[in-house]
Amino acid sequence: MALVPILAALLLSSVGTVSVAVPPAPAPLVVPEPPRSGAPPATTWLVERHPGWEQFSNGLRIETNLAVRTQPRLYRPLSQNPAPGAPLGFRTEPAGIVFHASEGPLASFEPEQTGLLKRQGLGLLAYARRHRLYHYVVDRFGRVHRLVEETDVADHAGQSVWADADAVYVNLNTSFLGVAFEARTSPGAETTLSSAQIHSGKVLTEMLRHRYGIPAENCVTHAQVSVNPLNFRIGYHSDWARELPFSALGLPDNYLQPPPSVYLFGFAYERAFFEAAGASLRAGLLRSEEEVRQAAAARSLSPARWRAELNHRYRQAVSQVKTERAALEKLAAREELHP
């Protein structure tokens, strides 16, 4: 399916001019400074492509036999200031990476368990591929498997929110890549990443950041972005609420970033989520709460009243994203009927 005609049609369609009736804000929201981004990713390039695998200059090898196509990535982020709302231009390249944990059963990592380790890995790959869950899975032995093509959408992030200095992203399946480690991070579980997984995660992140110009602050965990709109709580999915080794992946400690779902859209969190979070994410959560308090005070509103306004903005943003998505799918279907 060609994207260009769809883009052109969209730009001409009324969908492209949908406006969001955002209540006027007295002052721009103050977006906290992200942690220092550190050095940009090293230049990384494809060295060889063969049926079944690709080799990159930084040592990354990707197994490609399982990769499938879904729908091409096409999305419009929302503008950041003075309030999240106005749609920006269409984009086809990923804006960030969401890291996941598979949270399935894990045999102990020792030679006697090799058979079971392999069976568990194959089971995960089959399940994740069938459901188009992630772009990449890094198995216990550090092998990187592409399950969904990078150009396409994977069903990894569900209801979710993130933002950077330029844009707000709502429901990240269409805008972020999904990278899953075969690992467990649920409360009570012993978080285990093998050194091979950490190394592969680092070179994979480096390649993807270099290829798409992804800023370091847009490489975050599912727990940081996941929201539940039914009760306006964050952390509906809580994988990697703690202990993702950001530094070993060549990234700053992005847990320290205040979740945009809280300070832009008024989401709250359960005590249990706060307690399950690591120290850095707790600091990020407290900073986001403080942002809400300060913004409410600047408007002479109670935090609860301000949160309600932010919740309203979220509903408008989601409705806008859904309208555009539906229009895109309609256009894509028309395109397939009349190529």
Ligand SMILES: [Zn+2]
């Ligand atoms: Zn996840």
